Amino acid sequence: MIELQGRSLIGAQTGTASGAEFHALNPATGERLQPAFRCATQQEVDAAANLAEQAFSSFASSSGQTRAALLRRIATGLEGIADQLAERMPQETGLPEARARGELGRTCLQLRLFADLAEQGHWVDARIDRADPQRQPLPKPDLRSMWQPLGPVVVFGASNFPLAFSVAGGDTAAALAAGCPVIVKAHSAHPGVSELVGRVVQAAVQAEGLPEGVFSLIFGDGSTVGSALVKHPHVKAVGFTGSYSGGKALMDIAAARPQPIPVYAEMGSLNPMVMLPGALDTQTEALAKGLAASVTMGTGQFCTCPSVILAIDSPALDRFLTTLEAALSDIQPGVMLNPGIARAYHAGIRIQGAQQGIDARLSETGEGCKARPALMVTDAAHWCGQPLLRDEVFGPSTLVIRCPDQASLLDAVSALEGQLTATLHATESELANWPELVQSLRRKSGRLLFGGFPTGVEVSHAMVHGGPFPASSDGRSTSVGTMAIHRFARPVCYQNFPAALLPTALQDGNPLKLWRLIDGQLSQQ
Amino acid sequence: MIELQGRSLIGAQTGTASGAEFHALNPATGERLQPAFRCATQQEVDAAANLAEQAFSSFASSSGQTRAALLRRIATGLEGIADQLAERMPQETGLPEARARGELGRTCLQLRLFADLAEQGHWVDARIDRADPQRQPLPKPDLRSMWQPLGPVVVFGASNFPLAFSVAGGDTAAALAAGCPVIVKAHSAHPGVSELVGRVVQAAVQAEGLPEGVFSLIFGDGSTVGSALVKHPHVKAVGFTGSYSGGKALMDIAAARPQPIPVYAEMGSLNPMVMLPGALDTQTEALAKGLAASVTMGTGQFCTCPSVILAIDSPALDRFLTTLEAALSDIQPGVMLNPGIARAYHAGIRIQGAQQGIDARLSETGEGCKARPALMVTDAAHWCGQPLLRDEVFGPSTLVIRCPDQASLLDAVSALEGQLTATLHATESELANWPELVQSLRRKSGRLLFGGFPTGVEVSHAMVHGGPFPASSDGRSTSVGTMAIHRFARPVCYQNFPAALLPTALQDGNPLKLWRLIDGQLSQQ
Incomplete structure (x- = not known):
């Protein structure tokens, strides 16, 4: 049983009580729910971003096994507080208990799917073009590329999926699987559920011996804290699920940064x-x-x-x-x-x-x-x-x-x-x-x-949950399914690199047994 | 021998002479080169965009073989006017003839590499998650996804690569291979080379029996014509190689559109x-x-x-x-x-x-x-x-x-x-x-x-020619090498679609012999 403290989680620490206070509300009864939650201060936002930046290098070079272990531990941890989530989520959202339990199942399934993806490692799209020193008029270099994590990612919790698209939801799972530290901006309508999940993630990061900055959870009411996160120079990508106005505002903030960053905003749809x-x-x-x-x-x-x-x-x-x-x-x-x-x-x-x-x-x-x-x-x-x-x-x-x-x-x-x-x-x-x-x-x-109806989004490899603007900010991406991992990564190429300095995925002998594109041919050799 | 006309190419037509006049200049001598070129009018921009839009559906559903044939015909056509290009390019750019011939070789190599990529077809990343009607609590649907072309693409010619990063350069090759019609904004410093190449592409489109809107070439001096193209509602993506100020201006225009679109701007680098x-x-x-x-x-x-x-x-x-x-x-x-x-x-x-x-x-x-x-x-x-x-x-x-x-x-x-x-x-x-x-x-x-030096960018599968902002607008992408094809496409998912209505790449029996991800396992079956 986790006791709610109503504070942000800044790496391994609990935030201060200096920010403004807000409460969750039971929409069915109008009742104000306890405890009071505190908005993060700018100092706390900075601290979370700095910790994420500090954590990045080591988390980015962690193995797929390490990331898989983290994701699986989070899933197990959430299952361990299923009753508490199933009690708190209906209070904060009006959604029935069965929905809370169903959504928890989906959330854990997502976490485990991304754990498998990280562990198997094929997602990095390793490519090797072998050298040809004899080529005329110029020798051909040895070129090897793979997808590597972008940097700290900010994920905004969604009001309508307090578990599956929030603190440990799809974007968080994808970003952690890719090797990116995550700072979640909790949705202020379900802060209790957010804290419960956040505490499980925080504990899992610690239990796996990872740097504390791999995860922070930030509370804020209104848009101040969210904008501060998206503007922070250490942040390299943003995931969001919500309204058009909210998503578009984040796109505009991100595009106006001195260094623009990608925003993956899923902003709804008429679903004709x-x-x-x-x-x-x-x-x-x-x-x-x-x-x-x-x-x-x-x-x-x-x-x-x-x-x-x-x-x-x-x-x-x-x-x-x-x-x-x-x-x-x-x-x-x-x-x-x-x-x-x-x-x-x-x-x-x-x-x-x-x-x-x-x-x-x-x-x-x-x-x-x-x-x-x-x-x-x-x-x-x-x-x-x-x-x-x-x-x-x-x-x-x-x-x-x-x-x-x-x-x-x-x-x-x-x-x-x-x-x-x-x-x-x-x-x-x-x-x-x-x-x-x-x-x-x-x-x-x-x-x-x-045939059928569009409600019900399968979590799998072929799923695309995205679409041309304004359904999402970037129709080339999906917020559900394993393809989402590429949101938080980019390809990096190594030219004539010595074997010992190459990432494992690109080494001769294929120690990770990855599917790799060798001179244009897929191979697991 | 192609006689230069100094007009835009609007699909199969030659543009009017109603726009402002400009000339290329020989930087070695200061000499004004003939003929005069005419800037496209807004009507011509609209006409090119409308033709591209009309061409899109049929070109998007063309086979990889069709696109490969187009790309190969362009390469052969360019080789057929090698002497004329080798004469004009030095006049317009001050670059030596040997460079013109070398860059032509690279350009044709790129076109043929993308032809192979389109023909082989693996790039579409076909995925199939098979149905399970017995699954509890809900049946699992049949889901199939693949990358499909975005729509008409605008490519800006680069001043420093009049062939390899211009009219039939890397972005054009990638966009055509993906199934996107292309409108090229010629660089006004080498309009003669641009027209020569454009006429070869125009003829190839016609010879392959493709809709004329698959390619247009637009002349313009200054930024008016370029902005009009990027703002056009039919345009769905932009490729650019040039200065930071030019690229950033296009990023800002694209982000401010009612429907924002991706801009792939390669804006230079210090190359430490x-x-x-x-x-x-x-x-x-x-x-x-x-x-x-x-x-x-x-x-x-x-x-x-x-x-x-x-x-x-x-x-x-x-x-x-x-x-x-x-x-x-x-x-x-x-x-x-x-x-x-x-x-x-x-x-x-x-x-x-x-x-x-x-x-x-x-x-x-x-x-x-x-x-x-x-x-x-x-x-x-x-x-x-x-x-x-x-x-x-x-x-x-x-x-x-x-x-x-x-x-x-x-x-x-x-x-x-x-x-x-x-x-x-x-x-x-x-x-x-x-x-x-x-x-x-x-x-x-x-x-x-x-070791070595960064000049010399190999055209291959593992190459990444891009980088975090401000080197490029989108560090998740490359402007050289086969990965560039994904610039101009997005994944589309088909749920419970009848076999006859599925794209060939997703059909049972794998008629194209593609590598596909079936229930998470790569297979060529």
Whole structure:
């Protein structure tokens, strides 16, 4: 049982009580939760960054086994406080206990997946181009390259995934696996869960005999502490999951630094779902019910919530809407994560419902932190003409776009900005006959689904959870799955280096048994 | 024999003569070269971007064989006009004919290397995580991902590599191999060479039956046309090689777009060379002479010119300086690429020579486009204290930093910003005993050399020609070698997609015989 202290964790130390005080709030009851938490001071931010910088060289040259051991110890440690997390997380977020336990499982799975990745080591993409001293007109040098860690990384905890995208979430796991020290800015809505997880990570760093600066946890309410972290010269990359305004602000701060650094911000998405007649006509009921469940999962607070549905007008679409409206009406109001998110949801639906051409089927979303699902219907012309309709309303709502024909559906798709996901409900032959639709959605999204619903993001090797701006700051990257490790690394090339000075991954004899590209040919020799 | 027309190439069309007129200048003679060239108008910029956008879908889904055939045809076409290029390039750049022929060879080698890469297809990093419908609590979906092209790319021609980093240079080859249409902004100092190469690319696109928008060449003097291209909403990435101020301006424009896009700007470097006593004492003469040759190669106009030398004070360093000064004095003045670059070189050396603590051994650089080598000497304290000394002076100059001891040498290294290269001259045991030095240089550079000189950048699989800012805008990338293809692509994931709708690279049975990651295991099955 960990007793909460309400202070930042600066390496192995506990922060001071000199910063401003804030409390977590139970969104279900309005109750102020104990203890009080203290915002980190600028001195504490500097101390964490300095410790991370000091830790970098040795952690960067640690073995994959060392990093794997750290990640596995964190996972085991979190499982050891599962009951405490399952108690505190619902208090701070309104999410049910089952969700807390499920998300813990996912978090530990992520940590162990990155442990395996670090241990196996293939991710470094080792390449060797052998020398040819006889080459004319100039000798060919020996060149060897591999991906190496960037430096200290700042990770922002997400409000909607207090475990899987927060203190020991995907970005932290990826950064530690890559060999980067991590400074987490805790989300101020769930500081208790953040401290619990942070203390487990802190203890794991110590138990593995690693430099304390490998991990710090910083509390702050508002944006001051977060900006100070992103501006810090020792920080070399940023991971963020949250709102567009929050993510864009970090992108701008990072781009304005004397030395700009990469920001990986996952900023949400409308997750368009396109239903063609071949699927809609035959699965009307199932699609409507499945959609109602997907839209309201986690009270709509997933970045993969399907918020826009595009379909060609038809009697089946009318039946679909009737069933969807009924299914959404039947769903009990959910508790949103915090008052700010709930306020934004109620206001967003009010604004969306007041737009011209909107048929507000369900728009009484309730008040306070309780939220009912919303359902809006419009047509392709209004959708294309009103950019405001394309703003994400974070919560359990969806907007159905009636399209008179194929051409207007393609126009409606063209109006979409970058997306995390796009889902197609259609027959194979419908899509084969309409390649422009698939091509258009592919250009706009990180993940394309055939059937099903976008909620539920598998943690695996092939997953891409990212997408063109504004879904994320950098569509070339993913925040879920093993490809994420390359966020926090860059290739470094060694020319004519003596064997003894080369990183192990690049040495002759391949002591780590890596897959390596030797003169352009993959080989495990 | 191609007759120069002095117009932009907008897809298959030749641009209008309505824009402002400019001429190339022979830097050796001051002669204005014919014909006159016309800047593209905003309408022509729009037309090129629209054609590129129209070409994208079909080019993006073309096979690796198709792209390889295009790249090889461009290489063959360039070899077919070798004599014309070898005549025009020296006129426009002051570079000797042998350099033109050598650079043409390198350019064709790059094109063919990317042709092989596209044809083999492994670069797409195909991944398949197989479904498990029985998994509890939820079925596991079928997930397949691969890298796919970003969209139209703008490439800026470089002044110092009229062939290898210009119209059909590395970025163009990488973008075409990835499946991205390319719009090149020609460098206004060598428009004739640019048109010659552009006409070959234009003809190759046509001969391969590809949409005309796959390639356009845009002329413009000053920054107006370049900014218009980077701001264009159809453009999805930018490649640039040139000055810090030029690259940073493009980074800022791209970051301020409604949809920010990646800019890969290679902005030069000091290319520090560290000489430890074990090497300096025994190879004094050879190091001095080798350095003189490296500094003055191409009249110092390589981004890998070694401009800063760090060494511990010793009698050997004095002998090294004496030999270096004599060797540099013996080198005949070279013709710089254009009057702007020459002016900046003369001014840069004047400013550097006037700084406190600078011993200006050679500072009479001449005037006009002719330039003599410069040699400056200072000590670690002045180097660390004066940021101005760390500005790159583009041209045949080098600055030697005398360091009283190891600690001050490490301080001098710490003062360095990001670099393309760092070169170590030392014995193995010296470096083994001083891991901080190698670590510090590794964090700051894209390529680390043991011995030798950084000029000469091999085009291969393991090469990294990039480095932390300000050497490049994005240290996670390279502008030379096959890794560069990922600049212009992003991963896309397909969930539960029917076989017939999957890209060939992701289909069961592996029709392209790619190396793929199947459930986390590399396999060619």
